Amino acid sequence: MIAEVFPDIYRIEVPLPRNPLRAINSYVVRGPDRWLMIDTGMNRPESLEAVRAGIRELAVDLDRTDFFITHGHSDHVGLVSELQIGSSHVFLHAADAAVVLDPHLWSNLARSAHSHGFPDADTAVGKHPGKKYLFEGRPNFSCLREGDAVSVGRYRFRCVETPGHTPGHLCLYEPKAKIFFSGDHILDSITPNISGWAQENEDPLGDFLASLDRVAAYDIRLVLPGHRNPIPDHRRRIEELKAHHRVRTREVVGILRRGAQTAYRVAAQMQWDLSYSRWEDFPVPQQWFATGEALAHLLYLEKRGEIVRTWSDGKASFSI
Numbered sequence: 501m502i503a504e505v506f507p508d509i510y511r512i513e514v515p516l517p518r519n520p521l522r523a524i525n526s527y528v529v530r531g532p533d534r535w536l537m538i539d540t541g542m543n544r545p546e547s548l549e550a551v552r553a554g555i556r557e558l559a560v561d562l563d564r565t566d567f568f569i570t571h572g573h574s575d576h577v578g579l580v581s582e583l584q585i586g587s588s589h590v591f592l593h594a595a596d597a598a599v600v601l602d603p604h605l606w607s608n609l610a611r612s613a614h615s616h617g618f619p620d621a622d623t624a625v626g627k628h629p630g631k632k633y634l635f636e637g638r639p640n641f642s643c644l645r646e647g648d649a650v651s652v653g654r655y656r657f658r659c660v661e662t663p664g665h666t667p668g669h670l671c672l673y674e675p676k677a678k679i680f681f682s683g684d685h686i687l688d689s690i691t692p693n694i695s696g697w698a699q700e701n702e703d704p705l706g707d708f709l710a711s712l713d714r715v716a717a718y719d720i721r722l723v724l725p726g727h728r729n730p731i732p733d734h735r736r737r738i739e740e741l742k743a744h745h746r747v748r749t750r751e752v753v754g755i756l757r758r759g760a761q762t763a764y765r766v767a768a769q770m771q772w773d774l775s776y777s778r779w780e781d782f783p784v785p786q787q788w789f790a791t792g793e794a795l796a797h798l799l800y801l802e803k804r805g806e807i808v809r810t811w812s813d814g815k816a817s818f819s820i
Contacts, residue, residue, distance in 0.1 A: 664708025
């Protein structure tokens with residue numbers, strides 16, 4: 501499905517089969533001499549077929565197309581190896597480029613998951629869609645950061661660093677048109693997954709909330725997100741996201757009042773918007789994302805001195 505969402509800006513809805521996200525929005529910006537594609541979809545046949553169909557319908561010339569990747573998750577960066585050619589630039593923040601090109605990424609994640617109580621972490625990593633559907637090879641990324649410009653046709657976009665969902669998450673803002681490509685930083689009807697797995701000694705949730713506050717100050721007419729629908733009122737949605745995490749944080753504190761817990765056990769007791777009656781019925785990837793989010797809230801509370809972490813036999817537990 502293709503729609504023109506703004507003059508010379510088109511959205512290609514790229515399916516994500518058997519994934520709760522259902523689809524990703526890949527945007528194509530048309531200029532007189534060059535095209536820009538924002539995010540690509542997973543490296544799987546269904547996604548590639550939809551992207552190629554959109555490219556044909558829009559008459560995109562891949563010989564004159566660059567790619568802006570908001571962040572390093574496979575549903576956004578997975579198809580770059582299939583789509584880029586020699587003259588293409590693939591833009592990504594250096595922090596996320598370092599993560600996705602790290603040969604030890606998945607073994608490190610498995611080790612982190614084990615330390616936070618996740619059972620059979622190696623099997624969980626093997627089933628992770630981020631590993632299964634990532635690009636092949638080692639793309640040559642051109643790294644961007646806060647304030648860098650990306651111009652195409654009538655638009656001159658400015659890069660906005662919004663860490664939280666990933667360490668190097670980047671958005672694009674066009675001040676004249678007042679449009680904002682938000683990737684997974686601001687989503688409508690669903691909340692971005694904020695995970696502590698790759699950032700277990702940092703504060704991804706704190707970074708995310710600070711990034712929301714920064715973006716709230718921008719004059720934005722329309723947010724074009726990585727999933728679901730455009731957002732006409734970014735400040736309303738930002739307040740909803742912040743309220744969601746306040747509720748989540750209180751929920752985690754309530755669980756810890758029952759005693760010291762690993763991140764995995766905390767996640768098992770939280771309320772999740774999934775159609776399974778028991779934690780044990782969650783598919784392993786959903787347990788992974790839930791535990792990563794629980795860990796992000798635990799790290800947030802730990803950084804603020806509200807809880808403490810203790811270690812025993814290589815496992816971390818959190819308590820009040």
